[in-house]
Amino acid sequence: MALIEVSNLKKSYGKLDVLKQITFDVNKNDVVAVIGPSGSGKSTMLRSLIHLEEIDGGSICISGEYLVRDGIYSKPQEIKRITSKMGMVFQHFNLFPHLTVKENLELAPRLVKKELNAEIERRSKELLEKIGLSDWATAYPGKLSGGQKQRVAIARALMMNPEILLFDEPTSALDPELTGEVLQVMKQLAEEHMTMIVVTHEMGFAKEVANRVIFMDNGEIIESGHPTELFTNPKFERTKAFLKRSLK
Amino acid sequence: MSINYFISILKPMLEGAQMTVLLFLIAIVLSIPLGFVLTLAVRSSFKPVSWFAQIYIYVMRGTPLLLQLLFICFGLPMLPVIGDYLVLDRFVAACLGFTLNYAAYFAEIFRGGLMAIDKGQYEAAQVLGLNKWQTMTRIILPQMFRIALPAVANESVTLVKDTALLYAVAVPELLHYAQTVVNRDFTIVPFFIAGIIYLILTLLLTVLFKWLEQRFKFD
Ligand SMILES: Nc1ncnc2c1ncn2[C@@H]1O[C@H](COP(=O)(O)OP(=O)(O)O)[C@@H](O)[C@H]1O
Ligand SMILES: [Mg+2]
Numbered sequence: 001m002a003l004i005e006v007s008n009l010k011k012s013y014g015k016l017d018v019l020k021q022i023t024f025d026v027n028k029n030d031v032v033a034v035i036g037p038s039g040s041g042k043s044t045m046l047r048s049l050i051h052l053e054e055i056d057g058g059s060i061c062i063s064g065e066y067l068v069r070d071g072i073y074s075k076p077q078e079i080k081r082i083t084s085k086m087g088m089v090f091q092h093f094n095l096f097p098h099l100t101v102k103e104n105l106e107l108a109p110r111l112v113k114k115e116l117n118a119e120i121e122r123r124s125k126e127l128l129e130k131i132g133l134s135d136w137a138t139a140y141p142g143k144l145s146g147g148q149k150q151r152v153a154i155a156r157a158l159m160m161n162p163e164i165l166l167f168d169e170p171t172s173a174l175d176p177e178l179t180g181e182v183l184q185v186m187k188q189l190a191e192e193h194m195t196m197i198v199v200t201h202e203m204g205f206a207k208e209v210a211n212r213v214i215f216m217d218n219g220e221i222i223e224s225g226h227p228t229e230l231f232t233n234p235k236f237e238r239t240k241a242f243l244k245r246s247l248k
Numbered sequence: 249m250s251i252n253y254f255i256s257i258l259k260p261m262l263e264g265a266q267m268t269v270l271l272f273l274i275a276i277v278l279s280i281p282l283g284f285v286l287t288l289a290v291r292s293s294f295k296p297v298s299w300f301a302q303i304y305i306y307v308m309r310g311t312p313l314l315l316q317l318l319f320i321c322f323g324l325p326m327l328p329v330i331g332d333y334l335v336l337d338r339f340v341a342a343c344l345g346f347t348l349n350y351a352a353y354f355a356e357i358f359r360g361g362l363m364a365i366d367k368g369q370y371e372a373a374q375v376l377g378l379n380k381w382q383t384m385t386r387i388i389l390p391q392m393f394r395i396a397l398p399a400v401a402n403e404s405v406t407l408v409k410d411t412a413l414l415y416a417v418a419v420p421e422l423l424h425y426a427q428t429v430v431n432r433d434f435t436i437v438p439f440f441i442a443g444i445i446y447l448i449l450t451l452l453l454t455v456l457f458k459w460l461e462q463r464f465k466f467d
Binding site: 050051052080083084086087088090092094095096097098099107108111112113140141142143156157160 | 366368369371372374375376377378382386387390391394464466467
């Protein structure tokens, strides 16, 4: 059974159909890269998985539990439980500016998971080491570079022990020389078999790290497949045109 | 001018300044929470509450504070039937007027603070599993108060100076004593003393708020 099953996802803003019958599965340990032109519905699709957007039709099933089935959402506490299996990393980091790095990591486990302090602190220490920011524990996010902020945002998501991590253009707001450090952390997560869906413009990352690429255009999945296959031998004209533009 | 004379006029003025400070403290302590409640009311999804709060803020900000004070002190007792029960002590009436008026200004300041918070903050809180209450108290309000701090500081300094309006409703405060001496002794010294006392008060406030801003700085 797939870890994430999405079928016939539909969403529109007024007359604009942003998602038209989106269907795909994600298996455990998959790293899925979602690519496509801007405005094609990638963010909307990703955000609907974690209930930041409400869809108008279709189903989303996360490890056997329906977040929404045929357009009908589960009860709020069910939704909360189901979405808690996922973490999300945003383009603009969305760190809490009034909290230190350490507090950013520890707030949610404390308030939501109600774990023992010792366990929370052990994990935040371990994760800060992992992202190479142990020395920054007591700094406020305003003092960090973009790349550091995004690494902290990834660690903050990991603090909740998600089964799945969603990334929405995690490196698009970064100066080019800072994308490497973030991609490095994501690569490491992939090697540790974290299940990830990554909306990205980084074709290098998609090729190198993803085991599946989904190409979206105009609210539809045009094609999906293994990166070597999709990048070297795209079946559809739209895919070819997009790849030609973005691999330049 | 003898030192004795100086002390003799300074003493009542300092007593008047106590009244000024007392009004300031009462008004600020009451109007900030009330202003915050108004902010929440404006954002209420229950429309009548939101409308009421918006009209309240509009009226309070759109009419002179002096008019409001005169209304509470002299207008309310003239109302038919209930007027007799609305004769308030002048100082109490003034505190009420200042609180009701300043609450509207603070409400606008807090509303601005809330609007300045990126929606990504709510989204981050949501995906981390925080509920509405936790999001408000742990994420949004601390940022709102921090953002609002400079504007609150400004408004507080204005409040100190506005206390001089007590003069108009005949509550003896700093300016009242200054004016009395000016008339009696035909000297302008009390005006300078009054000015200096106001400057000291606003300076103390400014220093306090600078300290608060520093204390809650997070970048
Ligand atoms: N809140 C909204 N209201 C109206 N249109 C929206 C809204 N959010 C997104 N859209 C539209 O939906 C389409 C898909 O947007 P999005 O999912 O952000 O695309 P992508 O992430 O692929 O760039 C775009 O045309 C965008 O303008
Ligand atoms: Mg997007």
